[in-house]
Amino acid sequence: MRTSRPVAGSLAVLGYIIMIVPILFVVATSFTGGRTLRFPPEGFSLQWFEAALTYDPFISALVSSLQLALIATVLALAIGIPATLAIHRGAIPGKGVIEGLFLSPLIVPELVVGLALYQQLMIGFGLANFETLLLGHTVLMLPYAVRVTGASLALADPALEEAARGLGASPLRAFFTITLPLLRPGIFSAGLLSFLTSFNNVPLSLLLQSRDFRTLPVTMLDYVQQSYDPMVAAMATLILAGTVVIAVIAERTVGFAKIFGGINR
Amino acid sequence: MNAAAEFAGVSQVFGDFTAVDSIDLRIAQGKLTTLLGPSGCGKTTTLRMLAGYAAPTSGRIDIDGVDSTRTPPEKRNLGMVFQSYALFPHLTVAENVGYGLKLRRVPAAERQQRVQETLELVGLGHLAASKPKKLSGGQQQRVALARAIAIRPKLLLLDEPLSNLDARLRVHMRAELRRIQSETGLTVVLVTHDQDEALEMSDDMVLMRAGRIMQQGAPQDVFPNPANRFVADFLGYENFLTAADGSVLAVRPEHLDVLPVGGPTAAGGLALDATVTDVAYRGVDMLVTVRTVDASGADVRLISDVRSDGLSTVSIGDVVTVTAPPSRLVAMAAEVPEPVR
Structure with missing residues (x-):
């Protein structure tokens, strides 16, 4: 890349540096032997991980x-995949409006969604905060479920399902033996994106927290506001490690090009 | 002859567009029938209705003597080859061909044997374990064909099967399809816009235009006797003129002769004085374009395709006599009215 396009190559390297260096500071700090969140770390110890x-x-x-992200991902896929199929293959009027509706959570500010859910569901209907959070996160993920699986569906030849029907497959059979296997990378990437979106979400989780149910980012934010010791860096490093493991597994099993290839096409 | 399929008054209307306009059609058992016509003539819609992918707006379709108008595609037992081939990309060639057999619960051993036999029939026995993506266009098409044949369908339906192949391969595959048809004895319905393909391959050809059938018959009957100007035009009769009785006469360029003025002409044939407007030398033959006036008084342009060696030089501006023997003049009704759509 750098040989053929020097400017683009340099910019890419610069981008990587800007993104990665702050993370390296956090990782380095988490191994400190000292008592404050400071760089360079003083000595080396694993005490903050233990803490x-x-x-x-x-x-x-x-x-x-994890509970919230997992259940919300499953829900978002369960709603999003059939919706995508209906939008792309179904004979329903107003497909553009329906797709727009599913994508709208990307545009509406999360604080507004959070406040609305808080007012209507928690205060109005007296719903518990886990259920409300679950609903909020599911809604937040729908754009990914619809858009990403939609992209891989748009690439699949509609004649494939017809061919399966002609060979004797019922519509359901054709879906499970032909369409679903073709959608698998798209579903996988939609799931991955949804999971990460939920796991990293702060605004919604902040508004809908309660004493009994609080997500990790909110708890960490809370902690940083009260004390400045490196434990929070250690926790961040652990999350980073977990994310890397997931990424490696995804790369080995499906491949990034296949997972995220569908998004831009 | 028994009909493998029969359409009675079948129409397909999309909104205010009539794709197929009340057609009656018999598909003969064990023959190769082509649906021929320009794009938008309704030939593909007709095939899709036969396959069950599109329900007719009105009319009735019998397959094997049974009303199948509303039967879903999976219950029709027809083999369809799609223009895009539609091979399942995540399955191997053998799994593609065996897909329909698996659904029919054919035991694994028998299934494998039938898959292999069918692949041998299309000349791809050695590629059973490959993924479709690795194959050339011609090979993919053979897999699609094998997949459709393997289920021993009542009819084999081919939607523009040769249009994605290069010219040389296309001509080769015409013969291959004929061979496979005669070896399997299958009833084949083939959609094409290529008149050469239809003439070469058909037992029975159906010419369509604007959702209607213009003419149906064996190529040997249709070609020399086009029913109307559309059919004649489509089959390469390039010259049309109005006769004294108001009917239309069609002549193929190769049957139109260019002679010096005043020479002998066949009795009852065509003999018109004309002015040469263009001469195109093409090696073996040459195309001579002339301008003349027909019996109705209209200016007409005629093209003659004559052998280069049989003709003394003709140049633009020459006054000549164009002639055709009576046996080469095809009379037909005047212009078919454009159907309302």
Whole structure:
């Protein structure tokens, strides 16, 4: 890349530096032997990892976040995939409006969505905050579920399903043996994006938190406001490590090009 | 002859567009029938209605003597080859061909044997384990054909099967399709816009225009006797003139002769004085364009395709006599009215 396009290549390298260097500072700080969140670290120790992993609010928040992200992802896919199929293959009027509706959570500010959910569901209907959060996160993920699976559906030849029908497959059979396998990379990437969106979300989770249910980013934010020790850096490093592991698995099993290739096309 | 399929008064209307306009059509058992016509004539819609992918707006379609108008495609047992081939990209060649057999619960051993036999029939026995993406266009098409044949369909339906192949391969595949048809004894319906393809391959050809059937018959009957100007035009009769009785006469360029003025002409044939407006030398033959006036008094342009060696030099501006023997003049009704769509 650098040999043929020197400017673009340099910009890309600069971009990587800007994105990665701050992360390296956090990672380095988490291994400090000292007591404050400061760079360069003083000495080397794993004490803050131990502290983070035994700090109950972090661990229960991590479990909450994972639960929330996982269930919301499943829900978003369960709603988004059939919606995508209907939009792309169904004979329904107003497809553009319906797709726009599914994509609108990208545009509406999350604080507005959060406040609306808070007012209507938690205050109005007295819904518990986990259910409300789950609903909010699911809505937030729908654009990914619809857009990303839609992109891979748009690439698949509609004649494939017809061919399967002609060979004797019922519509359901044709969907499960032909369409679904072709959509798998798209569904995988939609799931991955949804999961990360939920896991990293702050505005919605901040507005809809409660004493019993709080997500990890909110808990960490809370913690930073009260104390300035490196435990939060250690927790951040652990999350980073987890994300890298997921990324490696995704790359090995499906391949990034295939997962994210569908988005831009 | 038994009909493998029969259309009675079948129409297909999309909004205010009539794609197929109340057609009656018999597809003969064990023959190769082509649906021929320009794009938009309704030939593909007709095939899709036969396959069950589009329900007729009105009319009735019988397959094997059974009313199948509303039967879904999976219950028709027809083999369809799509223009895009529509091979399942995530399955191997053998799995593609075996897909329909698996759905029919054919036991694995028998299935494998039939897949292999069918692949041998189309000359691809050695590629069973490949993924479709690795194959050339011609090979992919053979896989699509094998997949359709493997289920032993009542009819084999081919939608413009040769249009994505290069010219040489296309001519070769015409013969291949004929061979496969005669070896399997299948009833084949083939959609094409290529009149050479239709003439060469058909037992029965159906010419369509604007959702209607213009003429149906064996190529040997249709070609020398086009029913109307549209059919004649489509089959390469380039010269049309109005006769004294108001009917239209059509002559193929190769049957139109260019002679010096005042020479002998066949009795009852065509003999018109004309002015040469263009001469195109093409090696073996040459195309001579002339301008003349027909019996109705209209200015007409005629093209003659004559062998270069049989003709003394003709140049632009020469006054000549264009002639055709009576046996080469095809009379037909005047212009077919443009159907309302």
